Amino acid sequence: MDNFSFYNPTKIIFGKNTIPSIGREIKRNNIDKVLILAGSGSIRNNGVYDAVTTSLIDNKIQYTEQWGVRPNPTLDHANETIEHTRINKIQAILAVGGGSVIDEAKSIACGFYLDNLWDAFERKVAIANALPIFTVLTLSGTCSEMDSFAVLSNQTENKKWPIGSELLFPKVSIIDPSVQMSLPWHQTVNGAIDAMSHIMEFYFLGTNQEITLSTDEAMLRTLISSLDQLAINPKDYNARANIAWAATLALNGISGIALNGGDWSTHRMEHALSAFHPEIAHGAGLAVMFPAWIEYNKKFNRDHFNRWAKNVWDADSPETALIAMKEKYQNWGAPVTLRELGIKKEEIPSLVKNTFSNGPIGALAALSFTDVANIFETAY
Amino acid sequence: MDNFSFYNPTKIIFGKNTIPSIGREIKRNNIDKVLILAGSGSIRNNGVYDAVTTSLIDNKIQYTEQWGVRPNPTLDHANETIEHTRINKIQAILAVGGGSVIDEAKSIACGFYLDNLWDAFERKVAIANALPIFTVLTLSGTCSEMDSFAVLSNQTENKKWPIGSELLFPKVSIIDPSVQMSLPWHQTVNGAIDAMSHIMEFYFLGTNQEITLSTDEAMLRTLISSLDQLAINPKDYNARANIAWAATLALNGISGIALNGGDWSTHRMEHALSAFHPEIAHGAGLAVMFPAWIEYNKKFNRDHFNRWAKNVWDADSPETALIAMKEKYQNWGAPVTLRELGIKKEEIPSLVKNTFSNGPIGALAALSFTDVANIFETAY
Numbered sequence: 001m002d003n004f005s006f007y008n009p010t011k012i013i014f015g016k017n018t019i020p021s022i023g024r025e026i027k028r029n030n031i032d033k034v035l036i037l038a039g040s041g042s043i044r045n046n047g048v049y050d051a052v053t054t055s056l057i058d059n060k061i062q063y064t065e066q067w068g069v070r071p072n073p074t075l076d077h078a079n080e081t082i083e084h085t086r087i088n089k090i091q092a093i094l095a096v097g098g099g100s101v102i103d104e105a106k107s108i109a110c111g112f113y114l115d116n117l118w119d120a121f122e123r124k125v126a127i128a129n130a131l132p133i134f135t136v137l138t139l140s141g142t143c144s145e146m147d148s149f150a151v152l153s154n155q156t157e158n159k160k161w162p163i164g165s166e167l168l169f170p171k172v173s174i175i176d177p178s179v180q181m182s183l184p185w186h187q188t189v190n191g192a193i194d195a196m197s198h199i200m201e202f203y204f205l206g207t208n209q210e211i212t213l214s215t216d217e218a219m220l221r222t223l224i225s226s227l228d229q230l231a232i233n234p235k236d237y238n239a240r241a242n243i244a245w246a247a248t249l250a251l252n253g254i255s256g257i258a259l260n261g262g263d264w265s266t267h268r269m270e271h272a273l274s275a276f277h278p279e280i281a282h283g284a285g286l287a288v289m290f291p292a293w294i295e296y297n298k299k300f301n302r303d304h305f306n307r308w309a310k311n312v313w314d315a316d317s318p319e320t321a322l323i324a325m326k327e328k329y330q331n332w333g334a335p336v337t338l339r340e341l342g343i344k345k346e347e348i349p350s351l352v353k354n355t356f357s358n359g360p361i362g363a364l365a366a367l368s369f370t371d372v373a374n375i376f377e378t379a380y
Numbered sequence: 381m382d383n384f385s386f387y388n389p390t391k392i393i394f395g396k397n398t399i400p401s402i403g404r405e406i407k408r409n410n411i412d413k414v415l416i417l418a419g420s421g422s423i424r425n426n427g428v429y430d431a432v433t434t435s436l437i438d439n440k441i442q443y444t445e446q447w448g449v450r451p452n453p454t455l456d457h458a459n460e461t462i463e464h465t466r467i468n469k470i471q472a473i474l475a476v477g478g479g480s481v482i483d484e485a486k487s488i489a490c491g492f493y494l495d496n497l498w499d500a501f502e503r504k505v506a507i508a509n510a511l512p513i514f515t516v517l518t519l520s521g522t523c524s525e526m527d528s529f530a531v532l533s534n535q536t537e538n539k540k541w542p543i544g545s546e547l548l549f550p551k552v553s554i555i556d557p558s559v560q561m562s563l564p565w566h567q568t569v570n571g572a573i574d575a576m577s578h579i580m581e582f583y584f585l586g587t588n589q590e591i592t593l594s595t596d597e598a599m600l601r602t603l604i605s606s607l608d609q610l611a612i613n614p615k616d617y618n619a620r621a622n623i624a625w626a627a628t629l630a631l632n633g634i635s636g637i638a639l640n641g642g643d644w645s646t647h648r649m650e651h652a653l654s655a656f657h658p659e660i661a662h663g664a665g666l667a668v669m670f671p672a673w674i675e676y677n678k679k680f681n682r683d684h685f686n687r688w689a690k691n692v693w694d695a696d697s698p699e700t701a702l703i704a705m706k707e708k709y710q711n712w713g714a715p716v717t718l719r720e721l722g723i724k725k726e727e728i729p730s731l732v733k734n735t736f737s738n739g740p741i742g743a744l745a746a747l748s749f750t751d752v753a754n755i756f757e758t759a760y
Contacts, residue, residue, distance in 0.1 A: 007389075010387075225590065245381075
């Protein structure tokens, strides 16, 4: 088992009717003025916005609002919001939404102290300071509520790139799974597939980390069985709660213990997809790309893919498991081919090029341009 | 799934040759003078003491030393060390040892600010301040390296009681499993059984927390299979590393998610045992008491005990699983009866009385004096 570090100071408050505690948690951190960052406005319809603002008012916390964060959050919107944050002397960011809103909140939090936010993504400057971040999660999947990473799209340069810093861990995140009952079904599915993909990015590097591998398998099985339950009854609170916590565990550090940071090739290919097609949801892109990555990479670490087949899919080979996985994704209504996402075959060369725009890829096996082209072809 | 909070800010540095980083971690927290707290001196023989002091000197951190922490750490020794800590203007406690040393370190850290440390255990005063705590772990089992609890024995009053406070989370804990290779076999076994018991204290309250239950089962299976590997080759680093991290997960909050704080009846009975018999190792007491608790309680939540039997022991009933569990404990060399611990039958009434000295017990089912007497009889 390889050496590792684990550090995750985010406080999680999880369960029904927990959102009204946000004001008290912010106050405890001696903060008097926050920016509420939000997306397209769905939180106005499910009671979340009212619960949040009531709690802020009750705790005498001033707030301003910034709306319009997109599913693939953009550098432009982040920069505009940083300006707003400076003008209004904001002390902390309160992200109310899913992973995109939280990712943009993290970008704003560190961008507040930078001359040029994108320099941090280009690794030209270090993140040395950040405003405190609080979150109220409305869609489980990314684990941005309990990790130190953010992904932003620079549309001018077609780059969807990540940053990471211990300063970006949210102080407090509130997860009330009951508010996710009003989500469109495909968003629930995308979130669960995103979480499964996070686990698999680590899992397939497995060798002798029995404790991590066996708990990862438990998380994957829980995500699958709970989403099956939700497919029958989308109002099943308990299934939603199990998915929500599994999605948090999937990327808060626990699922990747002693797995050297994971592989992340599939995420890199998906980021290329949504760099060109911001309308493609991250989870949908992963649903297409991960089976193709497995198909191409199962020849490496073959014993471990056998283990995955048996312990996650109750299948006797990786090939059988792949069929089960794709059938499952399809039954949930997720796409499994690039065609379903509206990608044209002639786009593949530029997708391959974009995949490498942030450096070489592949930890289980280093992938060449040809390898990545083959994986995109397989996914087609 | 019931509501829960999760917060654990301890930084873990895990793996081979990680102990030399302790000085840097302490320095990062702007600390110039620490107390090294240790047990009977085994760290002088396995290189740990030299690695720690070299790292402190290299980082220009002054230190004093206090030795002699006992396997069931005592109030007297803690009070004596608090005095030492005040006189020497110590800024932080560095515990180098197993759970007992860390537990006493936590007691000293908060006792430093109290008129009377035991008042905190009696819940007469709140813990409002504590010195920072750092740990170098030399025996996995208690998870004291990554939790906010401590247990101390007040020998005058025959009370072995716990305290808990967010202020007692260690800042940084270093876990190098390779230093545990020099442990006597029974200490390794006691640690693993302690960790298994922590998981089971939560697990048996399970109903619908699939994500927690399935990961708990994975932890239990990993502890069992890895200890079996160690029994064949005690120098198997990888088996030790898997046990070490599983033991940390067993009580750092993850294993108890949405399980309402757990049951802890078995721990309460074990604490009664070692309140009268400080020579009994905690893990050995639990090895005896947990099978007896299961025997008596499996009639409650029967379906769940069936699940445990199947998923942990590959057994078709709780009865068969119990046989397998006791055989496994015996094969590892652990005691499974009170007689093996040298307890006399006529002690049972006072053990029962002591079990209740800290209030009523039983979360799966409330236990009466008669119930607890029956469980001690079963364990006899």
